Amino acid sequence: MLTLSKVFGEQNELIPFIDDYQNELETVRLLHTLPAANQKRFNELTNEFLDTLEDPHDLKACAERSRSSREHGNAVYTNRSKTNATDRKESLLLACRLYTEAILQAENVHEELCLGYANRGMALQDFGLYKESYEDCECALEYGYPQKLQHKLIMRQAHCAWKLGNVKKLAELIACLEQHQLNSGYAEQLAQLQQQLTLLEEQQANDQSEDQIEIPSKLQEVNHKISTSPGSKGRHMVATQLIKPGDFIFKEQTACFVPLEPGLICQQCAASVLYAPIPCTQCHQRVVYCSRHCRQLHGRIHSYECAGYRKNLFTLLGVSHLAVRMVLCYMQQWLTDLGNGSNAEELWQLLMDKAKQSYNWPTAPQHLLSLCMISHLDKADSAELVYYALSANLLQVYLYKCTDFYEQLRIESRHSAVAREEWDLLIAALILRSASQLICNGHVVVTVVLRSQFHTMEPKLWREPFHLYLGCMHKFDSVALISAINLPYLALCNHACASSIQLQFDGRVVNCLAATEIKADEEIFNCYTLDYRNSSCSMRKQHLQKTYKFECKCSKCSCSKSDEDFLSFNRYRCEFCAKIFVPGQPEEFKWWESESELAPQSTINCSKCQAKQSFTWFELFRDILALCYEQQQRRKAYKAFAELDTWLLDYHNLKTQLAQQLIAGCLTAKADGATWDDIDYTQLSRILDYLLASVEAQHGANSMTYISNLTYLMDLTAFGKYKCSSEQLKAMRAAFNYLPPDTKQIFVNYYNDFIEQRYAANGKANANANA
Ligand SMILES: C[S@@+](CC[C@H](N)C(=O)[O-])C[C@H]1O[C@@H](n2cnc3c(N)ncnc32)[C@H](O)[C@@H]1O
Numbered sequence: 001m002l003t004l005s006k007v008f009g010e011q012n013e014l015i016p017f018i019d020d021y022q023n024e025l026e027t028v029r030l031l032h033t034l035p036a037a038n039q040k041r042f043n044e045l046t047n048e049f050l051d052t053l054e055d056p057h058d059l060k061a062c063a064e065r066s067r068s069s070r071e072h073g074n075a076v077y078t079n080r081s082k083t084n085a086t087d088r089k090e091s092l093l094l095a096c097r098l099y100t101e102a103i104l105q106a107e108n109v110h111e112e113l114c115l116g117y118a119n120r121g122m123a124l125q126d127f128g129l130y131k132e133s134y135e136d137c138e139c140a141l142e143y144g145y146p147q148k149l150q151h152k153l154i155m156r157q158a159h160c161a162w163k164l165g166n167v168k169k170l171a172e173l174i175a176c177l178e179q180h181q182l183n184s185g186y187a188e189q190l191a192q193l194q195q196q197l198t199l200l201e202e203q204q205a206n207d208q209s210e211d212q213i214e215i216p217s218k219l220q221e222v223n224h225k226i227s228t229s230p231g232s233k234g235r236h237m238v239a240t241q242l243i244k245p246g247d248f249i250f251k252e253q254t255a256c257f258v259p260l261e262p263g264l265i266c267q268q269c270a271a272s273v274l275y276a277p278i279p280c281t282q283c284h285q286r287v288v289y290c291s292r293h294c295r296q297l298h299g300r301i302h303s304y305e306c307a308g309y310r311k312n313l314f315t316l317l318g319v320s321h322l323a324v325r326m327v328l329c330y331m332q333q334w335l336t337d338l339g340n341g342s343n344a345e346e347l348w349q350l351l352m353d354k355a356k357q358s359y360n361w362p363t364a365p366q367h368l369l370s371l372c373m374i375s376h377l378d379k380a381d382s383a384e385l386v387y388y389a390l391s392a393n394l395l396q397v398y399l400y401k402c403t404d405f406y407e408q409l410r411i412e413s414r415h416s417a418v419a420r421e422e423w424d425l426l427i428a429a430l431i432l433r434s435a436s437q438l439i440c441n442g443h444v445v446v447t448v449v450l451r452s453q454f455h456t457m458e459p460k461l462w463r464e465p466f467h468l469y470l471g472c473m474h475k476f477d478s479v480a481l482i483s484a485i486n487l488p489y490l491a492l493c494n495h496a497c498a499s500s501i502q503l504q505f506d507g508r509v510v511n512c513l514a515a516t517e518i519k520a521d522e523e524i525f526n527c528y529t530l531d532y533r534n535s536s537c538s539m540r541k542q543h544l545q546k547t548y549k550f551e552c553k554c555s556k557c558s559c560s561k562s563d564e565d566f567l568s569f570n571r572y573r574c575e576f577c578a579k580i581f582v583p584g585q586p587e588e589f590k591w592w593e594s595e596s597e598l599a600p601q602s603t604i605n606c607s608k609c610q611a612k613q614s615f616t617w618f619e620l621f622r623d624i625l626a627l628c629y630e631q632q633q634r635r636k637a638y639k640a641f642a643e644l645d646t647w648l649l650d651y652h653n654l655k656t657q658l659a660q661q662l663i664a665g666c667l668t669a670k671a672d673g674a675t676w677d678d679i680d681y682t683q684l685s686r687i688l689d690y691l692l693a694s695v696e697a698q699h700g701a702n703s704m705t706y707i708s709n710l711t712y713l714m715d716l717t718a719f720g721k722y723k724c725s726s727e728q729l730k731a732m733r734a735a736f737n738y739l740p741p742d743t744k745q746i747f748v749n750y751y752n753d754f755i756e757q758r759y760a761a762n763g764k765a766n767a768n769a770n771a
Pocket residue numbers: 232233234235236373374440441491492493494495496547548549550551552553
């Protein structure tokens with residue numbers, strides 16, 4: 001079996017040692033100008049590898065699996081309770097989940113797909129997800145739902161259109177239904193919908209008669225500029241006036257991002273709360289959309305990537321996936337107005353001239369800003385250079401062999417005289433260049449997600465769409481890297497180990513806000529690595545040098561106590577000499593995350609008396625944690641947690657992590673039926689105070705890590721056992737603004753459903769008591 005490492009290993013043997021780097025084009029050219037026998041073998045390896053990855057659909061197995069899930073869903077749906085509303089909702093959600101499985105498993109078996117969609121649409125409608133239900137009916141029709149039953153779907157769509165208040169659609173669907181021969185039951189439903197249409201039309205007429213007030217959009221203050229003055233730091237962002245914490249600095253929208261996990265987020269709009277994912281049927285469920293509209297908008301790009309997803313090629317290639325996406329997104333614009341080039345070299349030169357001209361033009365369109373992002377390939381070591389060059393070659397051959405990208409290029413480009421081999425060189429060089437730029441300019445989107453990421457339809461979670469049950473907020477306590485994204489304007493910010501900005505992502509859009517006060521003429525910094533509170537100066541230096549090729553001289557790195565903040569989260573008391581110490585070696589810092597069973601006992605010595613620490617308290621605590629659904633064990637855990645103070649000082653990293661695990665474990669146990677008493681509430685509230693203060697000190701109150709821990713505060717407050725101050729409530733609501741819109745909606749709803757109401761009621765009770 002050919003693997004990527006085998007292929008790249010053998011190809012590396014066939015190519016010359018690259019000791020004189022010139023540029024991306026010349027590097028790629030080396031792979032195309034090998035001695036004949038080497039070239040033949042080199043090309044064979046690429047082609048064979050791409051062929052090996054082909055993974056055809058087993059249509060029979062797909063159909064069987066899909067049918068079985070759908071039938072299971074049907075049984076759950078049919079047996080839903082007619083009397084108990086909560087049980088009925090649970091059945092509907094379980095049925096939806098099974099139907100989703102049926103849709104994913106069907107792959108491209110249309111007979112199964114259309115039934116899966118039709119049935120999921122029915123369950124979604126019953127649950128109140130009308131937009132999704134409408135979409136599913138469309139999908140069922142698209143995949144060939146039997147004609148004689150289509151009126152059922154149209155009726156469902158009309159119902160959804162009514163619920164969504166979409167007059168135009170409702171009118172169209174009613175007109176369509178009027179053409180059908182309907183039995184008495186359906187005719188009655190149609191009559192009701194006709195009445196609803198009249199009502200909606202009247203309502204719409206009234207709404208329109210109200211004065212339409214134009215709300216002017218907030219003027220975006222220009223409070224910064226890009227300095228392009230030459231210097232070792234290159235271009236950078238500078239404040240032109242005082243910017244206060246939370247102030248808006250700029251907004252950037254990208255044409256180009258890739259999800260980091262298959263099937264996790266919508267490929268077009270990056271939505272992460274997917275109740276009813278719509279998969280591409282051709283690439284083994286790896287690409288999903290939140291709607292047909294998103295699927296259509298992403299159609300052109302996906303047509304070039306579908307085969308790659310089917311082969312699972314992109315997960316093998318890391319940043320080069322985003323690089324090829326950049327080429328797919330921007331190629332057309334790059335080639336426009338390019339002048340006359342007849343070969344790769346001339347076209348490359350024209351493109352590089354374009355990049356040079358755009359370098360001092362920070363408001364240039366995105367494709368040009370991207371073209372002139374800096375890269376450090378000239379400083380890469382040979383192994384790194386070869387790896388990225390081989391990846392670029394593989395992706396270029398993929399585009400030629402497995403997609404119609406070249407065909408489109410021929411139609412769209414004015415450079416018809418350019419030979420195919422020249423395009424090969426140019427495309428591979430552009431992929432290589434994009435990858436090398438992304439290494440030091442790309443961004444990763446981090447957000448709060450449901451713990452069981454792939455199960456939006458998790459049982460006992462949703463009361464209604466986007467409304468959780470009481471006590472379920474903590475299930476959103478995970479932080480995940482969801483996508484890699486190209487944001488060339490944001491990339492103009494240079495690095496400092498204390499960031500002056502805070503990012504808020506909304507799909508393809510990023511809003512950049514000030515995290516701290518930035519004075520006029522001060523540089524605006526982003527932090528490219530773990531910041532000064534979460535890594536030592538030498539760890540940061542090493543990473544920045546290796547990846548970004550510069551030596552950091554920021555205020556945190558150049559002050560005399562450059563590790564003071566970091567070490568403050570890592571102070572121990574020695575079990576033997578009782579003196580306070582901090583670990584001396586980098587690998588000693590997060591020893592509890594080590595894979596090795598022996599790591600805790602074997603690695604940490606007190607730097608004062610050199611005694612090896614036993615950490616028996618750690619093992620003890622971990623054992624109790626596993627049992628925290630039992631009241632007695634929880635009591636032991638609270639005691640053990642209090643005793644950690646002896647060994648772990650201040651806001652120790654490990655103590656923070658154990659506090660988080662204890663609270664999460666107890667909330668999970670409660671959600672699974674364990675009962676808490678007053679001691680539980682009091683102890684957990686105390687531990688939570690510690691946790692939040694510690695996370696705030698280490699990550700800041702608007703970070704995703706902090707917001708993920710806020711979910712515990714929200715649950716405890718919603719239970720009525722934690723008394724939040726009004727400042728805490730205000731800070732909680734403010735932090736929600738940093739979440740992507742779909743997730744934010746869930747947080748805000750929970751706040752309104754269970755917290756706001758409680759405080760409003762308490763306020764009233766207090767007012768009455770005072771009266
Ligand atoms: C994302 S880019 C920042 C914009 C870049 N200065 C430019 O001109 O395009 C990252 C690169 O900028 C340079 N850089 C960023 N922060 C720096 C700093 N604090 N000191 C020196 N160079 C820095 C490094 O070359 C780094 O690889």
